[in-house]
Each structure stands twice: as C-alpha cells, then as structure tokens.
Amino acid sequence: MSELLSPPASTPGLRLSRTQKDLIAGSVGGIAQVLVGQPFDIVKVRIQTAPSGTYKSPLDCAQKLLRSDGPTGFYKGTLTPLLGIGACVSIQFGALEGAKRFFGKRKGDKEELNLAELYTAGAIAGVANTIVANPVEHIRIRLQTQPQPPIYRGPWDCAVALWKMGGIGGVFKGQVSTIWRDGLGYGSYFLAYEYLVQRHIRTKGVKREDIAPIWSVTYGAAAGYALWFSIYPIDVIKSKLQTDHLNPTKRQYKGMIDCATQVWRTSGWKGFTGGLTPTLVRSPFANGATFVAFELAMRGLS
Template identity: 30%
Template structure:
C-alpha cells in the first residue's frame, strides 16, 4: 500500500503569482505609462469633444493646443490621470488574478479561455465602477477647459474640480457616463487579458509560473498586440462616455440623457463615423500604453517568479 502511494503521489498544486504581486506590478506600470502618454490622451479628449471642426487632425490639434495654451497644456489632467492609471492597474491586475483563481480547475490548476474572458470582464467592470468613471469625469472636465489664465478657468485643479461637481451636480455627478464606461472596460479587459496570455504562449512559449521571464521588448510586443483590438470594438462606448462625462448638470438641461440616447443623437447629428471620433489617438495611446505597462509589470512578476517560485539565481 505504501509503495502504491509512492508510485502515485497526489498532484502538487502549481505555484502561482499572488494577486498582491500582480497589483504591485500593475501600479508601477501605470505610473510609467501615464507620464509617457498623457499628451495623446489630451488630444484624444479634445478631438472627441470637437463638434465644430476646430481641429483638423491629431497633429493640428496638438500644435494648436501647444501654440495657444503652451506645451504644458498637453499634460493637463496629469495628476488625476496618473493617479487614475495607478489605482486602475492595481485593481485591474489584482482583481483579475483573484477572479482567475476562482475560475481555475481545482484539479489541474489551469484556466480555460472562457474563464480568462470572464475574469477579465469582471476586473474591467470593477475598475470602471470603483476608479475609472470618477477619475475620468474629473480628467475630462479639466482637459476640455481652454485658456491660459488659471483665474479664468472654472476648475482650478483635480480636487477643486471634484468638489465643484459634487456641489453642483451631487455625488453621482462623478459617475456620469458609468454605463458606457462599464461596457468599454469590461469588454476591453476580457479581450486584453485573454489576448496577452495567448500572444505570450504563441510568440514566446511563456506560461505563467514556468520561471521564464520575458525580455521587455517581448512583453511590449505582446502587450501592444493585445491592446489593439479593444479600441476598435469599443470606440462608440468611449465617445459616448466622454460626451456624458463632459456635460455639466449645473448648466441647465442635459443634451444627452443616457448611453442609448447619446448614441442616437450623435449618429443623427454627426453621422456614423462620429461614434469612432478619436479612434486614431486611442490607437496611438492604448496599444503603446499596454506595451509600456506590460514591459514593467512582466519584469516585476518575473523577478518574483525567479526569486520565490523557481528559486533560480538572479
């Protein structure tokens, strides 16, 4: 009997990276991404809010903002944007790891593609409600302001902006555009986490917990490819989100009553392609942003794998 037990030992659970390490890796990646790509986000927001054709394209928009408001205007909203990205990636990476653990097969420790999609969607919905929506409302309100004189601007900074919104529109004013944000982020993260894992396996034969650490350039390629599909699929949600967040409830009757009404109004007034306004700057920001974030995150988790999971020499 003892020999039989020795010949057929019970399977040893596969070691995995704990959620808190995933959260730390995401937060560090978010800081680097925010500093590098903030100007693209400002240009995207200005293009999405432009209903009169003021800006002729990405380069013209960036040049106009720099000329009329100064180069520093391209980093408007950096504080809420950086804080937002850091908290968002912390929650996204940590919650996705928790959700993936829940969807893993208890015997094999593996997770199916369907499980990855569900875990990613859950992480996207959670981050949209807890972090993304209120931070983006503040960011967009700051970014849409035009002018050089701080005293002429309605919002003096992120904290002042949040206070003004709460005072004029109530606490839920910070959650304007929550519905399209949930749809956008849930879909994006479901696709992104599944695609990132698929590209790691397909391109580099990298499996989580195998001790192999990707080179930063490898992580950037996988992250870039994984971050490309989402903006194309979720463009209308992003435009509607921006329009809903930008309108102030303190200024009278709202033009857009909700997500569906906004889609119909934009389509009727501006045409179908208007629902993909700002797509090019999104593609200039999101895939490179994912590339930067994953390059940092994979190095952090790779260090943990080598040091604590595989005990390989550093």
C-alpha cells in the same frame, strides 16, 4: 497552471502575499501607462468632445494645444490619472490574477485557461476597475477640456465642484457607460495578452518569468488594439456624457442610447470614431509600457 500566472509565487525577502504583489505591480504598470500615453490621450479627448469641424486632424489639434498651452498642455490633468490610473491598473491586475487563479484551481493548476475563461477574467478586472476609473476619468476629462482661463484650479477643486453641483452622481457621471466599456473592453484586452503569453509559454517551452521584455511590449501593444477596436464607440459616448452639463435641465443627452442616436443623426459613423487615430498611435506605447512594467515589477518583487 502556476507558470501561466504572473511570476513567481515565492517571496522569501518581502513576505508579500500574491494579491499584494499583483496590486503593487499593477500600480507600477498604471504609472507607466499614464506617463507614456497622456499626451495622446488629451488629443483624443479634445477631438471626441469638440464640436464637429473644430480640428482638421489630430495633428491640427496637437498644434493648437501646443500654441495655446505650450508643451505642458499635453500633461494637463495628469495628476489625477497618475494617482488614479495607478490605482485602476492595480485593481485590474489584482482582479485579473485572482480570477485566473480561481479558474486555474478548478482545472487542476496545470491546464491552460480557455478563451472564455480568459475573457471572463478580463471582464471581471474591467468592471472592478470602474469604481476608481470612472470618477478619475471624469475629473481628467473636465480638466482637459476646460477653457482658458480655467474653471477649476486642479483635480481636487474639480472634484469638489462636481460634488456641489451633482452630489455623488456628479462625481460618478457616466458610470454606466464606463462599466459597459471596461467590462467588454478589458475582456478583449486581457484575453489577447494572456492568450499570447500562454501561446508563447507553450511553443517556446519557457516559464512566464523568462519571457523577454520585448515580447511583453509586443503582446501588450496587441492587447491595446484589441481593447480599442472592441469598444471605441462606447468610449466616445462616455466622453460626451462626462462633458455634458451636470444640471439635468441643461443636459444635451439623456443617456447612452440618446447620445448614440444624436451622434448618428448629426455625424453618422464618423461621429463614433473621432480621436481614433491618436488613440491607435498611443495604444502600442502605453499598453506595451503597462505590461512590461507590470511583468518586470512582479519579477522584482520575487
């Protein structure tokens, strides 16, 4: 089983524990994900949360963003995810590797994990991630969709404003939808990646640390598609809930079911696919970068 876990276990120089290495390498992967994927993500969020007909296409959205905010507009709200997503992915990989080790020990550390075990490990990682992911994404979405002149001066100012308006519930708005999205989505995400890695190790007869980076990128890209195709409608609902008014008397949506019902009534199935194109374009780059950065960082920490 040891060759199926992220390599390798010995750290004679750094004397880091396995969990510490998982967390550090996960942070590296998260930073890579943000830097590569942020321009695509802001287009996705704007399309998801804008009234129907605001943008003709993702390209139209990108062009309008470029005209109104310039090139730096594509990295609006980046500080929050750069810090937060680094922490999120760190938690994801730490929880994932811990769950994999738990299942591996039960099977004698030699047998491959089955699909159910891989999915469960990924789901655990996804749910663990939400404690940081939800407030980070909430703040990022508020910054990405704020008008000009801006309402918030930056991430901290936005967080303080959310707290003043809604307390802890204001900061963690959309938490339930994030748990559903990340639990289901990261189950599929890590299942796809880890299954492909296990298959590569088995068919090629190599150790995990010997897998070429191009394969980590390829398998990460496939994992990204597995993630988004499994949960995209939930992500749309989450984005709409997180841009809804914090004052309960002024909210458009009462919750996930009410939001889904209203979207269906006004836009049908298309209402749940807004912003899908930039997401699918972004996915192989961002997720490929995440996994190759994680794997290489793990090797560097050995």
